[in-house]
Amino acid sequence: MAVQDDTTADEKHPDDDRVILSVRDLTVSFGTKTVLDHLDLDVYRGEILGFVGASGTGKSVLMRTVLRLVPHSSGSIHILGVDYEKADVKTRMALDMRMGVLFQHGALFSSLTVKENIQLPMREYLDLPQSLMDELAYLKIDMVGLAADAADKYPSELSGGMIKRAALARALALDPDLVFLDEPTSGLDPIGAAEFDMLIARLRDTLGLTVYMVTHDLDSLFSVCDRIAVLGQKRVLVEGTLDDMLACDDAWVQSYFRGKRARSVTTDYGDANAVPGK
Amino acid sequence: MQAKPKTADEQAATLEMTSTADSVERFVLAGDWRNRGISQVLNDLMAAEQKQGQGKLEIDASSIEAVDTSGAWLIRRLINGKQAEGRDVELIGASKTLSDLVDVLPEGGLKRPSADKDQRTLFQRIFEPAGKAVWSLGQDALAGLHILGSAVGGAQLKGGRGAGVSPASVVTHIDRMGVRAVPIIVLMSFLIGAIIAQQGAFQLRYFGAELFVVDLVGILQLREIGVLLTAIMIAGRSGSAITAEIGSMKMREEIDALTVIGLNPVGVLVFPRLVALTIALPLLTIIANFSALYGAAIVTFIYSGITFQTFLSRLHEAVDYSSVASGMIKAPFMALAIGIVSAVEGMKVGGSAESLGTHVTASVVKSIFVVILMDALFAIFYSAIDF
Numbered sequence: 044m045a046v047q048d049d050t051t052a053d054e055k056h057p058d059d060d061r062v063i064l065s066v067r068d069l070t071v072s073f074g075t076k077t078v079l080d081h082l083d084l085d086v087y088r089g090e091i092l093g094f095v096g097a098s099g100t101g102k103s104v105l106m107r108t109v110l111r112l113v114p115h116s117s118g119s120i121h122i123l124g125v126d127y128e129k130a131d132v133k134t135r136m137a138l139d140m141r142m143g144v145l146f147q148h149g150a151l152f153s154s155l156t157v158k159e160n161i162q163l164p165m166r167e168y169l170d171l172p173q174s175l176m177d178e179l180a181y182l183k184i185d186m187v188g189l190a191a192d193a194a195d196k197y198p199s200e201l202s203g204g205m206i207k208r209a210a211l212a213r214a215l216a217l218d219p220d221l222v223f224l225d226e227p228t229s230g231l232d233p234i235g236a237a238e239f240d241m242l243i244a245r246l247r248d249t250l251g252l253t254v255y256m257v258t259h260d261l262d263s264l265f266s267v268c269d270r271i272a273v274l275g276q277k278r279v280l281v282e283g284t285l286d287d288m289l290a291c292d293d294a295w296v297q298s299y300f301r302g303k304r305a306r307s308v309t310t311d312y313g314d315a316n317a318v319p320g321k
Numbered sequence: 322m323q324a325k326p327k328t329a330d331e332q333a334a335t336l337e338m339t340s341t342a343d344s345v346e347r348f349v350l351a352g353d354w355r356n357r358g359i360s361q362v363l364n365d366l367m368a369a370e371q372k373q374g375q376g377k378l379e380i381d382a383s384s385i386e387a388v389d390t391s392g393a394w395l396i397r398r399l400i401n402g403k404q405a406e407g408r409d410v411e412l413i414g415a416s417k418t419l420s421d422l423v424d425v426l427p428e429g430g431l432k433r434p435s436a437d438k439d440q441r442t443l444f445q446r447i448f449e450p451a452g453k454a455v456w457s458l459g460q461d462a463l464a465g466l467h468i469l470g471s472a473v474g475g476a477q478l479k480g481g482r483g484a485g486v487s488p489a490s491v492v493t494h495i496d497r498m499g500v501r502a503v504p505i506i507v508l509m510s511f512l513i514g515a516i517i518a519q520q521g522a523f524q525l526r527y528f529g530a531e532l533f534v535v536d537l538v539g540i541l542q543l544r545e546i547g548v549l550l551t552a553i554m555i556a557g558r559s560g561s562a563i564t565a566e567i568g569s570m571k572m573r574e575e576i577d578a579l580t581v582i583g584l585n586p587v588g589v590l591v592f593p594r595l596v597a598l599t600i601a602l603p604l605l606t607i608i609a610n611f612s613a614l615y616g617a618a619i620v621t622f623i624y625s626g627i628t629f630q631t632f633l634s635r636l637h638e639a640v641d642y643s644s645v646a647s648g649m650i651k652a653p654f655m656a657l658a659i660g661i662v663s664a665v666e667g668m669k670v671g672g673s674a675e676s677l678g679t680h681v682t683a684s685v686v687k688s689i690f691v692v693i694l695m696d697a698l699f700a701i702f703y704s705a706i707d708f
Contacts, residue, residue: 153674165356169357171356172363177365178398178431190432191433191435192700194434198671199670218356218389245425249422250422
């Protein structure tokens with residue numbers, strides 16, 4: 044069974060400047076059922092971390108725990124070096140400003156237009172005039188590749204791909220340091236999904252964004268993710284580059300990265316060694 | 322105004338207008354040009370944007386500590402504006418992040434949505450909503466009839482297996498809308514009966530006719546109040562539930578799924594609820610009547626010393642078959658009205674949570690209004706036929 048690479052364990056300390064999100068010894072249970080058992084995870088500044096795992100292994104639970112939507116029974120979560128549970132209200136607000144979330148189904152507020160959705164976090168945290176907020180909203184809409192006319196539309200008038208883009212624009216409204224994406228490319232056509240991947244990579248390059256991405260899209264994993272983490276058996280089975288995944292001898296990881304679908308994607312990208320993000 | 326997180330530990334963004342030795346105009350930017358630091362610089366920036374100048378302009382960004390898209394956009398906007406005036410603008414001393422960011426932001430200004438100006442005249446603005454309201458009233462009536470017709474038509478669109486009334490579904494809804502409403506109906510009616518009896522007893526005491534409070538409570542409760550208040554309670558309790566259930570199914574395309582499978586959504590969803598309501602409301606009315614009379618009997622015993630035996634014998638004389646029947650006849654009609662109004666409203670729910678709220682409100686308001694209207698019409702009808 045594959046165990047997490049221990050040689051680098053000393054570097055992965057919560058105080059390390061490069062670590063933007065550090066999860067230590069995290070246990071989450073629902074009733075008597077333990078979903079995550081003493082899980083450790085690090086996310087480094089400026090990287091795109093792809094998170095995979097079989098359905099029902101707790102990927103969403105982990106993300107929701109990190110976002111404090113699900114309580115955990117033990118362990119600690121440090122975001123930007125701060126333990127949220129021990130922080131005071133002011134620090135918590137400052138921390139909230141620096142995180143953005145793209146939920147799986149967008150979670151746009153259905154009674155607000157796209158523009159108002161993007162401006163909601165700005166209104167809450169910033170003291171800016173309406174005209175500037177309008178400009179910033181149009182800027183975000185342009186950045187995520189939506190047509191300007193989408194600004195005044197309601198979420199029910201948007202297609203699935205447009206909802207994802209609008210939700211990403213809302214996640215980026217405050218220029219966060221860390222963005223959580225829950226299956227950002229699910230439900231998009233391959234061209235749209237590839238554009239979305241490129242968009243995320245471009246935002247990482249220009250804004251220095253750190254991206255925590257739960258995904259099943261092998262194309263995303265191969266093309267934009269710097270590192271991949273696999274969740275299984277209630278903890279992180281293996282984390283590292285694509286090479287580490289291919290070298291891992293866990294049966295599930297093997298079938299995931301060496302299965303028929305994965306092979307067709309890896310051939311497209313040439314040899315696995317040529318994968319970008321190494 | 323809510324407190325914003327302070328930026329005390331960070332130097333707010335600043336802009337200073339100077340000129341270099343060779344009289345080149347220069348804007349010196351400094352501080353934190355991130356979204357929480359830029360609010361203080363906006364006035365200076367506006368002054369800089371409006372300032373007329375000529376020749377070369379240098380923007381010195383070397384003292385900027387941090388920047389994000391908001392700050393970069395302000396700088397980009399400044400550059401765009403000055404370039405539009407035909408000036409030669411140079412951004413100097415910018416970090417790589419900043420120059421990259423400024424480069425990717427749109428050069429020719431923002432793409433804005435095409436503004437849809439309201440082209441209507443004042444006349445149209447006044448009469449259009451009125452016309453729409455009348456039209457939608459007609460549409461509602463039509464939709465109500467459609468629902469009644471489809472409900473009678475049953476679940477199947479394609480005339481498959483029989484009438485398609487699912488007994489299990491009807492029983493479930495009777496349980497939810499009827500049986501579970503019993504406690505609140507009993508409590509409410511008990512209090513209403515007690516209140517009417519108390520007020521009646523006090524007023525009738527002046528005439529020495531305290532015993533006739535039994536007639537008052539008996540006839541009022543059985544003919545009018547019992548069925549009316551029960552129907553209002555059910556409109557609030559179950560009508561809103563029907564609208565919310567059907568509406569949220571509509572929002573999530575479940576109604577469309579039923580249609581595609583070949584089922585009639587009205588038959589599947591509305592018909593069992595209509596049947597259940599039509600059975601439950603009369604039964605609840607009977608319970609409400611018993612409860613109210615019991616409450617009245619207790620109050621008249623306490624305040625006026627009328628024993629249960631006297632109460633019952635007086636009630637026996639005061640109330641006849643027509644009093645009971647005239648109240649009970651109204652119940653199924655009111656149940657149908659509540660069911661149809663709430664189903665029509667449920668079917669009108671659109672895509673947003675707000676529209677669900679609007680239609681649930683409309684459903685309760687309209688069903689209560691229709692129930693009271695029907696009660697009035699029945700009262701006229703009964704007096705006309707001398708029932």
